[in-house]
Amino acid sequence: MKPLILITNDDGVDARGIHALSEVALEFGEVIVMAPSHNASGKSLSLTTDRPLRVREVRQADGLAVYACDGTPVDCVKLALEHFCPRRPDLVLSGINHGSNSSINILYSGTMGAVLEATTLGFPAIGFSLLHHSPNADFEPSRPIVRHLVGHVLDHGLPPDVSLNVNIPRLGTDDIKGIRLCRQSKAKWLDSFEKRIDPLGRPYWWLTGKFVCQNPPDNSDEWALAHGYVSVVPVHTDYTDQAAIEQLQTIEQY
Amino acid sequence: MKPLILITNDDGVDARGIHALSEVALEFGEVIVMAPSHNASGKSLSLTTDRPLRVREVRQADGLAVYACDGTPVDCVKLALEHFCPRRPDLVLSGINHGSNSSINILYSGTMGAVLEATTLGFPAIGFSLLHHSPNADFEPSRPIVRHLVGHVLDHGLPPDVSLNVNIPRLGTDDIKGIRLCRQSKAKWLDSFEKRIDPLGRPYWWLTGKFVCQNPPDNSDEWALAHGYVSVVPVHTDYTDQAAIEQLQTIEQY
Numbered sequence: 001m002k003p004l005i006l007i008t009n010d011d012g013v014d015a016r017g018i019h020a021l022s023e024v025a026l027e028f029g030e031v032i033v034m035a036p037s038h039n040a041s042g043k044s045l046s047l048t049t050d051r052p053l054r055v056r057e058v059r060q061a062d063g064l065a066v067y068a069c070d071g072t073p074v075d076c077v078k079l080a081l082e083h084f085c086p087r088r089p090d091l092v093l094s095g096i097n098h099g100s101n102s103s104i105n106i107l108y109s110g111t112m113g114a115v116l117e118a119t120t121l122g123f124p125a126i127g128f129s130l131l132h133h134s135p136n137a138d139f140e141p142s143r144p145i146v147r148h149l150v151g152h153v154l155d156h157g158l159p160p161d162v163s164l165n166v167n168i169p170r171l172g173t174d175d176i177k178g179i180r181l182c183r184q185s186k187a188k189w190l191d192s193f194e195k196r197i198d199p200l201g202r203p204y205w206w207l208t209g210k211f212v213c214q215n216p217p218d219n220s221d222e223w224a225l226a227h228g229y230v231s232v233v234p235v236h237t238d239y240t241d242q243a244a245i246e247q248l249q250t251i252e253q254y
Numbered sequence: 255m256k257p258l259i260l261i262t263n264d265d266g267v268d269a270r271g272i273h274a275l276s277e278v279a280l281e282f283g284e285v286i287v288m289a290p291s292h293n294a295s296g297k298s299l300s301l302t303t304d305r306p307l308r309v310r311e312v313r314q315a316d317g318l319a320v321y322a323c324d325g326t327p328v329d330c331v332k333l334a335l336e337h338f339c340p341r342r343p344d345l346v347l348s349g350i351n352h353g354s355n356s357s358i359n360i361l362y363s364g365t366m367g368a369v370l371e372a373t374t375l376g377f378p379a380i381g382f383s384l385l386h387h388s389p390n391a392d393f394e395p396s397r398p399i400v401r402h403l404v405g406h407v408l409d410h411g412l413p414p415d416v417s418l419n420v421n422i423p424r425l426g427t428d429d430i431k432g433i434r435l436c437r438q439s440k441a442k443w444l445d446s447f448e449k450r451i452d453p454l455g456r457p458y459w460w461l462t463g464k465f466v467c468q469n470p471p472d473n474s475d476e477w478a479l480a481h482g483y484v485s486v487v488p489v490h491t492d493y494t495d496q497a498a499i500e501q502l503q504t505i506e507q508y
Contacts, residue, residue: 044298044328045361052450052458074298074362078446079459104374106493107299108328116493120358120442148508161440162498179508183494186415188374192332196306204306205333232505234498239360239370240437244416244488251486254402254433 002063003029003090003154006118008076009097010040010110013058013068017096020139021128022064024146025093028154030063032089034080036110037068041099043110045117046072053079073114081121091154092118095128096146098137102129102167102221102231103185103213115163116237124153125163131170131225141173145230148179158234165233169225177228184233185222187213256317257283257344257408260372262330263351264294264364267312267322271350274393275382276318278400279347282408284317286343288334290364291322295353297364299371300326307333327368335375345408346372349382349420350400352391356383356421356475356485357439357467369417370491378407379417385424385479395427399484402433412488419487423479431482438487439476441467 005025009018013035025031037056048071058066067084069076077092097111106112111127118125126149130142145168158164165184169176190212193205216222221231259279263272267289279285291310302325312320321338323330331346351365360366365381372379380403384396399422412418419438423430444466447459470476475485 039304042301042303044300044367046298046300046364047296047362047461049296049461050293052460053447054456054458075461078443078461078463082445082447083449083459104491107370107374107491108301110300113298116361120361122442145508149505152505156504159495159498159501162495165493179506181499181502181506183496183499184492186492188376189332191336193307193336195337202308204308205337206306207301207303207329207332230508232502233493234495234502235493236495236498237358237361237493238438238440239419239487239489239491239493241413241416241488241490242437244413244490245435245437247413248435248486248488250410251403251406252433252435254399254484 004087005029005031005091005093006080006085006089007031007033007093008035008073008114009095010043010073011098012036012039015098017098017139020143021093021096021146024143025150026064028150032080032085033066034069034076034084036073036076037070040072040110042108043072043113044108045074045113048072048075073110074117077114077117089123092123092125096139096142097129099133100129100131100167101127101165102225103187106165112165119161119163119237124158126153126166128166130168141176142168161236162234165235167221167225167231169228171228175228176230180224180229180231182221182224182231182233183219185213185216185220187211258341259283259285259345259347260334260339260343261285261287261347262289262327262368263349264297264327265352266290266293269352271352271393274397275347275350275400278397279404280318282404286334286339287320288323288330288338290327290330291324294326294364296362297326297367298362299328299367302326302329327364328371331368331371343377346377346379350393350396351383353387354383354385354421355419356479357441360419366419373415373417373491378412380407380420382420384422395430396422415490416488419489421475421479421485423482425482429482430484434478434483434485436475436478436485436487437473439467439470439474441465
């Protein structure tokens with residue numbers, strides 16, 4: 001039986017990135033897309049708790065079923081796995097995101113939220129992001145990268161409870177230097193909110209922000225991307241800091 | 255100068271849990287509360303990108319300033335740190351959440367989303383949760399636990415880039431056996447969506463779900479909580495799986 005691949009994203013079901021991803025996935029097997037009907041960027045792993053979800057069938061033909069859901073990327077993964085997949089998928093994919101999810105951007109990303117959700121449920125999963133925010137971003141150079149990684153994971157699997165955060169530099173096919181396994185870079189977002197005053201004199205604040213990552217080490221995703229490589233960070237959903245458990249022992253003296 | 259403590263939550267500025275947390279924090283220093291004006295449970299680290307934020311001053315007296323914001327818990331932390339704190343806070347607190355954030359619940363939690371955000375920005379931070387969902391939950395037995403941990407962290411700090419996920423069992427003061435440093439338990443949420451049919455015959459899906467955590471090891475948070483202990487999991491924001499980097503080397507052959 002052909003592999004079954006479940007796909008979602010956070011840019012919405014109509015985004016160019018998810019079309020490119022679906023087309024490459026179809027080369028490997030059957031594809032089910034369950035994606036937000038709207039833009040759900042920056043939704044992290046959020047869940048919809050205050051209202052029920054609706055699903056609209058967008059397309060059903062030639063091995064590709066596409067559904068739009070009015071929930072978050074995590075909602076999409078849970079709902080598709082339980083109610084829309086005819087059998088257990090072999091792989092869960094998310095993206096291709098319009099914009100970077102490298103470094104700590106993984107914390108906020110709806111694209112990677114969906115991937116982490118799939119990981120908790122025991123599925124191999126890959127999130128793809130292109131370092132280009134435009135709705136009209138060119139995903140042609142991303143296709144061979146996606147093809148290689150999807151093929152590799154379908155053939156070899158992933159270690160248990162591990163998924164991949166893949167970021168692709170904004171370069172032409174010939175300028176991409178290769179693929180690097182990396183660590184997540186340490187960084188922070190500063191100057192996050194811009195204050196403005198409305199016509200009635202009342203303040204309001206817009207999210208903005210400056211990404212600050214100083215001297216990323218050469219085994220990190222920011223270094224790889226800055227040097228023309230695709231970064232692949234294997235990630236997990238256990239946030240425990242084991243070293244701190246040793247260091248904090250006196251906290252138990254209560 | 256007295257310590258400055260920034261507090262947020264995800265249950266909203268009016269929740270009993272954040273009142274209890276603010277009262278204990280006031281024993282240690284000045285307190286600024288910037289919390290969602292509404293319930294923001296399950297918002298993870300989501301950001302508000304599609305509209306600007308508004309802030310309402312709720313109270314300003316006796317070392318306690320309280321603001322309500324129409325954004326997410328992460329928005330609250332960013333906005334408060336940049337525009338509302340008179341100086342750099344010594345500590346960021348979140349909670350006390352009405353309900354558990356142990357195990358993989360940390361992935362979805364707005365309470366812990368705020369804590370992880372503060373961690374990326376270099377602040378020591380603690381998230382508190384009580385294993386009791388009711389809006390009328392009794393936070394009295396939580397107070398001495400919060401007092402001990404806040405005092406400990408103000409006195410001794412935390413390792414760099416580490417914050418604490420604290421869960422408190424639903425027990426009376428005398429029945430709480432102590433505090434245990436733990437690892438995050440592995441678990442999954444199953445049966446997440448219940449399908450219903452509306453009066454016009456159309457389907458809709460409500461989030462529900464069954465938390466499944468089998469045989470948690472005795473160094474894990476689920477074990478500690480089930481045995482009457484407060485669980486303290488030191489967490490970080492680097493999701494890299496280092497072991498997988500070694501195991502996946504062939505993926506670079508592109």
